[in-house]
Amino acid sequence: MLGASARTGGTMTRGKDGAMTSGTAMKGGGYYSLATVGAKHVIDGATPLVLEALAAMAPERAKGLFTMADMGCADGGTSLAMVEASLRAVRKAAPERPIAMVYTDQPTNDYNALFQNVGTRLEAIGNLTVFASATSFYRQILPPGSLDLGFSATAMHWLAKKPCDIPDHVQAVGARGAALEAFAAEARTGWGAILASRAIELKRGGRLVLVNFCKDEAGNYLGWTGGVSMFDTFNRIWRDFLAEGAITADEYTRMTLPQYYNTLEEFSRPLKGPDGPAYGAGLRLEHIETRIVPCPFAADFKHHGDRARFASAYIPTLRSWTESTFHGALDADRSELERRALIERYYGTYEALVAAQPEGHGMDYVHAYMVIRKD
Numbered sequence: 001m002l003g004a005s006a007r008t009g010g011t012m013t014r015g016k017d018g019a020m021t022s023g024t025a026m027k028g029g030g031y032y033s034l035a036t037v038g039a040k041h042v043i044d045g046a047t048p049l050v051l052e053a054l055a056a057m058a059p060e061r062a063k064g065l066f067t068m069a070d071m072g073c074a075d076g077g078t079s080l081a082m083v084e085a086s087l088r089a090v091r092k093a094a095p096e097r098p099i100a101m102v103y104t105d106q107p108t109n110d111y112n113a114l115f116q117n118v119g120t121r122l123e124a125i126g127n128l129t130v131f132a133s134a135t136s137f138y139r140q141i142l143p144p145g146s147l148d149l150g151f152s153a154t155a156m157h158w159l160a161k162k163p164c165d166i167p168d169h170v171q172a173v174g175a176r177g178a179a180l181e182a183f184a185a186e187a188r189t190g191w192g193a194i195l196a197s198r199a200i201e202l203k204r205g206g207r208l209v210l211v212n213f214c215k216d217e218a219g220n221y222l223g224w225t226g227g228v229s230m231f232d233t234f235n236r237i238w239r240d241f242l243a244e245g246a247i248t249a250d251e252y253t254r255m256t257l258p259q260y261y262n263t264l265e266e267f268s269r270p271l272k273g274p275d276g277p278a279y280g281a282g283l284r285l286e287h288i289e290t291r292i293v294p295c296p297f298a299a300d301f302k303h304h305g306d307r308a309r310f311a312s313a314y315i316p317t318l319r320s321w322t323e324s325t326f327h328g329a330l331d332a333d334r335s336e337l338e339r340r341a342l343i344e345r346y347y348g349t350y351e352a353l354v355a356a357q358p359e360g361h362g363m364d365y366v367h368a369y370m371v372i373r374k375d
Ligand SMILES: C[S@@+](CC[C@H](N)C(=O)[O-])C[C@H]1O[C@@H](n2cnc3c(N)ncnc32)[C@H](O)[C@@H]1O
Pocket: 024, 025, 026, 036, 039, 040, 043, 071, 072, 073, 074, 075, 078, 079, 104, 105, 106, 109, 135, 136, 137, 138, 152, 153, 154, 155, 156, 158, 159, 160, 321
């Protein structure tokens, strides 16, 4: 049961991931879930898909351990309601089956915050054990043929490594030419590795529900659905820092987020039969669609109309997933105090900009929702 601390706090670690990129951790201490209510909306919206996938799997028809994993879980707060609903559905369908819930993320993740968020919430489900594994989703995390339901949200756009610095932007959406090709190639290799690992882990009939950032059919992506481009704003402020001499040219280019947003075609390609490698490994794409989940802070602003309130509520969500990359881009010979001061000024500048002219700012979420079956 969850109440037994030796079992709830256990960490199944498969060792260090040499491919891990530094500077990609979410801000810890529970900050992540507090600042990212939009990510919770995304997962809440995916819950019906998860429940449908579970119903199709019919857990009552099998015996033995039922294993669910949340890959790239951060502090677990955003997925907890979905996890609880899913495992309650398993328990209802299969009262006798023991359940393992495995939270997985990078070794740098704040697992204390995770276990604090999960707390005793899943305890009432009964005959359930919670684990964590500090293993990258680019590798095999679980034993072969052991996973029933794999879930991941808003995580697989983080690449295993940064293929190069982007000379004139902070994110691949602003990359061109060779830099763009390098990012697309890295994402292709990574997506192949993710699928290959999951193909090994999944039981026959098991499902993956993956909710990944994407570039949708209309060219929308996170923070760009019309209005002010979030990534262009990040870039403009960083470039202004360079222009005024606050940062060096190296620091400017090093601030390259190791991320890439696949198109639906890029997500689907390895899953297309008969030649796709993931298809060959038994994975079948049952469902793929894109959805836009509106920025909750911009939506609130429409109601309250308070510019300063919007700016101060909105910036922490951007900060939660970019701060460690900005911090890592700064020269190692700068003192920690100096780095912190630059980072504070950076987000302060973004906040002042939004407060002065809030119209068009916001971070709408643009995702591909996929359900994948193992045959
Ligand atoms: C934006 S958070 C999403 C958290 C949560 N799934 C949600 O939707 O709210 C992205 C998470 O992916 C994790 N992540 C990034 N690269 C990863 C990797 N290679 N393996 C596992 N987790 C990774 C980060 O550490 C972070 O916790």
